[in-house]
Amino acid sequence: MAIDRKNVEDIVRAVGGKENIEVATHCVTRLRFSLYDESKVDAAALDRNDLVKGQFSSQGQFQIVIGPGTVDKVYEQMIELTGGARASKDEVKSAAARKQNPLQRAVKTLADIFIPILPAIVTAGLLLGINNILTGMGIFFDEQSLVQVYPAWSDIASIINTIASTAFTFLPALIGWSAVTRFGGSPLLGIVLGLILVHPDLLSAYGYANASLEGTVPTWNLFGWHVEKIGYQGQVLPVLVSAYILAGIEKFLNKRVHDSIKLLVIAPVTLLITGFLAFTIIGPVTFAIGNAITDGLVYIFDHFALLGGLIYGGFYSALVITGMHHTFLAVDVQLIGSEGGTFLWPMLALSNIAQGAAALAMIFVIKEQKTKGLAVTSSVSAFLGVTEPAIFGVNIRYRYPFIFGLIGSGLAGMLLTLNDVRASSIGVGGIPGFLSIFPNQWGVFFLGMAIVLVVPFVATVLYGRAVVNRARNNPATAGAGTTGTTVKSGELTSRSSVQGSQEPVNILELAAPLSGTAVPLAQVPDPAFAEGQMGQGIAIEPSEGKVYAPFDATVAHVIKSKHAIILEHASGVQVLIHVGINTVALKGSGYTSLKNIGDKVHAGELLLEFDMEAIRSAGYPLITPIIVPAGQDMVDSIEEKSGPVAAKRTSILTIHLKG
16 A cells, blocks of 8 residues: 555654654554654644544553554654654653653552552452351351351361462562562562562561560561561562562672673572661561551541542542552552451442443443443443443443442442441452452441442433433434444444345455454453554454464464464455554564464464463453454445354454445
């Protein structure tokens, strides 16, 4: 496809000119800029540009969606025009990060550290919930637990508790691994550092309070300097700060120690220095800071319970939009370690349900079938603890469901804090969240659950129908942003709507290239895909790490980092398969490409393999968009089919071709 040079010039002009471009790169679908001043961007001019499919700013990067097969040509012409140097994605990412304020950088750092270890924490929370059911008093029998009535179950409960508590017992090792990796050090040294801080020779942090009162805290005598010999179980700050110091020392030595003796010098010296600092300075200081923060939160929620519940419960979903909710994972862990339970997690669980109930209510308000399907699937996701699809796919789009979700969770938050409802662990949110709650507080928690189910649902239905009726009576006020009844040009919601028009002669059926669950593009956590800027299609949450050809095709393009491939059918139709979101940052790690550009492939032939666990551990979503890029003249319409899919067998897209 020939690129009109004037359109490229207009893009450069619209982003503020070459003098406003710090660095620029591209991926398989879009241009990525780090701009000196984003306020100089002329969004209207970009919207008018024929090359531009969409635009948005994310984490300090300004991104312009061009489309696969075209973006690289646009980038080449842009480099020629501006005379700029080619940059890598890491360089753009680093430049963008420098523009974030200190709070944004701190939040992102915490998210980068805690998201990779979240699966272990969630698993531990669920298993501890099962243990709570077995050992909780008064759940099944008056003033007795299940294991007391049936002693044969006691050892089963004990084994479950051992398995479940391991992640929390050795939490500093998990945090040490993730934090040192994030700070650029050796992950193995991070694990060892975490284990050092919970060594069995140390007094457990859980027993420190009693030992301190009794005057039996053990100490080391370092030439007259008495240092308390305590561990840091359940603590977050000591291992975070120690990990930062360790990574810094390791990088310092790596640059200065000769290769021949690195193995003998770097790891021992790094661990020795960091270990001494952790036990003598870092640990005691951060332990005191962590306890002070905990005491402050406890004081606020003890003395201003209603206000605390209203603010945290009511605005938690707003934190999800900003990404700041990740910060409170560390606070929850600290509260569990210091107080034996967290009063924040129960409100999180109910906030999930509130947004799910509001999204579900939209099926009784909107008429458009595709959005109805999204409302159902995203509400189920929210009820199970993942709210992003409901928030970004439905509630924020219509605004009032999101607001009613906030109101419902705020009311429930006040109820929970007024009754001091706490969770013994952090696990899955949403409805399964009751497993983390102390069993003797289930009654209040379930009452709060009823509030977040009823209030957002009823309020959304009543208000939404009022809006729809008002729009019907006054058509001039109707619009997609208000009622959700307007369908975008060319958008098809079902096979019947296709057959209602003139039926195209040629139909291309796409078999699922991956096994898993097919979901609407709106659930993809990337605006370029979710908003249809790239084109129509569907996404698959994969259940195995293999990608197969959905039809006989020629490989038109394989992205250098192996995570995306473009196939071209004999009709000329191109299809993009993009494995994961933002996985370009992995630079091919975890991916094995089996085909090259120009290869002929048959339907069902293996194209690509990927390590799901490695990608997930790196903190990247595995959801895989399958896109029919916009601008293909031979495509008349496209139908999408959601639900469980089997690779090579289940049809997911029907492409109707002109003529």
